[in-house]
Amino acid sequence: MAKIKFQEYDVVICGAGPAGLKMACELQKRAAGVYKILILDKKSPWQEPVFCAEAVSADRLSEYWPIKEHWVRQRLSGIYFTSPSRDRAEFYSKDCGLILNRALFHKDMADTAASLGVETNFESLCLKVEPSSDGRWVLKVQCLGDEIELKTSIIIDATGPGAKISKGVPELAGMESGDADLESAIFAVVEGIEHSPEHIELFFGSRFPGGYGWLFPRDGKEVNLGFVLGRHQKKNESSRKQLSDFIQQYFPTAHIKAVYGGMIACGQSKKPIAKHGFFKIGDAASCVNPISRSGIVEAIVSADVMVPIVLEWLSSSSPEKRREIERGALDAWMKSLGESHLQLANGKSIFSQISDKQFNRATKRLSRLSREKTTLLRIFIAVLFSTPSLIWKLRSFIR
Structure with a gap:
């Protein structure tokens, strides 16, 4: 695996599951290669086992x-x-x-992202994020044994439940953490x-x-x-x-x-999923169906919902407009699947x-x-x- 090519990006996606990979592919396609996009994960997303019913x-x-039939079990x-x-x-x-072969499905998505021009690096772990004085984000990343720093305008958190990279960051306090249920x-x-x-x-x-x-x-x-x-x-x-x-x-x-x-x-809430150029999708945004516990398509849908919001954010230079765009991220998700998930979550106790x-x-x-x-x-x-x-x-x- 090669080292990370650049020190600065427009978008860095952390987490190469269905949500992160879909975001990478769709963002690159719709942006027509205008932005530098990097997707990171600590391991190749097709490595077995994938903890899922598939x-x-x-x-x-x-x-x-x-x-594609080759990844359908x-x-x-x-x-x-x-x-x-x-x-x-x-x-x-x-x-x-x-029934999917998740490993091969992820491989297909990752190969598609790379073919579209997304930089993929699956031997890198995001250790910490912090705001930069210029309004962007600094990521501290462990890559091939070295610790490096990257700068980016936007971070997409697709790392799963538990607020792995946003926890303890004051600017991101109150965001969806993916661990309420x-x-x-x-x-x-x-x-x-x-x-x-x-x-x-x-x-x-x-x-x-x-x-x-x-x-x-x-x-x-x-x-x-x-x-x-x-x-x-x-x-x-x-x-x-x-x-x-x-x-x-x-x-x-x-x-x-x-x-x-x-x-x-499983804990769908109404907490923000976008703040200060930091966006959450998939399990990191609690997008799982609370009753069936299905999450593959839901993760992909969450990425699809977020793509136009991220593109609008990138095209704006006004801080006020960007805050407005971020507030609309939750509304867009709720309109898609979030409201129905809330209803299911409310009926769960029965x-x-x-x-x-x-x-x-x-x-x-x-x-x-x-x-x-x-x-x-x-x-x-x-x-x-x-x-x-x-x-x-x-x-x-x-x-």
């Missing part, structure tokens, strides 16, 4: 990035909703989703399970308080088995032990190949109140319908009769 809506992703045609009693209700829709998730890559390679399976009930369990097919042999739990749920045992017990009870023939864990930023009996009753009713008759309207009616609050959970996954 499922996306085919239709939604194709709106923002061309789908599996095409999906349905979802099984499974109750504690192991009754299953199926929602069927041909080619409704994709951090939830723990854990999964295993598993072989030896009989499953439908065209379906994902979602498990609900008291075993997964405030969250849900999942089975995502990978390549016809391997599956991704795991769960996410609500932030406020008390843990009497470790997540790894809970995962082991879940797999042993539901899938006793499973062979566990590897176990991974991580945090999901899920811990749904009993196993209610889950069983709703799923039993739905399981009696044939696949052809399991339309969204029928799902709505069946669930409404069993427990009205459950419709929120289904709605989040099948929208």
